Amino acid sequence: MRYRLILSDIDGTLLNSQHQLTAGVKQAIQAYVAAGGIFVLASARPPLAMTTLARQMGLAVPLVSLNGALIGQPEGEQLRILAATSWPEGVGPRVYHVLSMLPLSLNVFSGTHWYVAAFDKWTDQEAVITDVKPTTAPIRDMLSDNLSVQKMLCMGDPAIVDQAEKIILAHPEWQLVASRSKATYLEIVRQGVSKRSALQTLSSLYNVPIPETMALGDGENDLPMLQAAGLGVTLANALPQVSAVIKTVVPDNDHDGAAVAIQRYAMGEAQ
Structure with missing residues (x-):
């Protein structure tokens, strides 16, 4: 396994244009986790909008929500907040x-x-x-x-x-x-809150060096983590400002691009 920790966006990345998790992407994630990989969801979504998806994937690791402003640990139907970064007072x-x-x-x-x-x-x-x-x-x-x-x-x-x-x-x-x-x-x-800072927190938490991390995303808010990870991978449906910077590209989210990224780069030896 080349990349032991993956931090992945949800909408436009894991989910297709109908906002669905396909069988191909789910299977790729489960195979990666079964092989010992750590797969973490990172999204602009609110935390409770991520817990159901995490359960579908069989994930029990922290969720990075609100663009990195809140990290929570699912515990049954509840979410225990591990870290939250709020706006300045006033x-x-x-x-x-x-x-x-x-x-x-x-x-x-x-x-x-x-x-x-x-x-x-x-x-x-x-x-x-x-x-x-x-x-x-x-x-x-x-x-x-x-x-x-x-x-x-x-x-x-x-x-x-x-x-x-x-x-x-x-x-x-x-x-x-x-x-x-x-x-x-x-x-x-x-300021200071981003999926990049969340990646650094998770790298420390799981003792996985940054060069052994991979990030998946398609939006401008994903760029910090894509640039910081050992490998940043975007999809063919990414925003232009993302594809202009991130040159490792897989098929779009309607063609299981996330599954291709996991299998080709995280599980394989491609560079």
């Missing part, structure tokens, strides 16, 4: 106030909770994809009362999402970083 109300002026769906994630002010087409779509429903709540009031925020997800038309990204970049004093998981999704977490 930043939440300011960010929410400014971004709420744009026609965006604003979603706030705190621990295992997903809060929205109201349901809309974007939250309905994301609920179907993740099989988790958000909770409607008075977010402005909760943020004013110092709600701990690990991530905000902004969903909307790409041009509007561009505006939101520019706003975050224009305020370095907020100590936040924004990245796209897809053209219509902007993920906002605290």
Whole structure:
């Protein structure tokens, strides 16, 4: 086995365009784990949207959720939080106030909770994809009362999402970083939080040197871990800014690209 630890994105990577885990990808993961490999899910998804998928794969290792802002250990039907990195105190109300002026769906994630002010087409779509429903709540009031925020997800038309990204970049004093998981999704977490930092934590936790790790992903938010891993592998359906940097490419997510990556690189001797 060439790579003993794999950190993998979910949507657009493990799941196909219908948001399904195919038999081929599931079998490749199970064969890798049976051979002694450590397979860890890393996603922008909320943690409870990952536990069902982890159970389907037979995985009992920590889950890296919210783009790395929260790492949790599944324990039966519960999730024990191992580490959480929150936004700086007092930043939440300011960010929410400014971004709420744009026609965006604003979603706030705190621990295992997903809060929205109201349901809309974007939250309905994301609920179907993740099989988790958000909770409607008075977010402005909760943020004013110092709600701990690990991530905000902004969903909307790409041009509007561009505006939101520019706003975050224009305020370095907020100590936040924004990245796209897809053209219509902007993920906002605290500076220093990324799937790369999660990879480093897991490398230490499992005593697997970074050169013996592999990362799979397709989104801009996957780039840090793809560049940091011993081998970064992307799929043919990756965003252009990803495929421009990561040159190890496998078939797209509708053709079991993740399975090809596991079998060809992690289990094999290809370089």
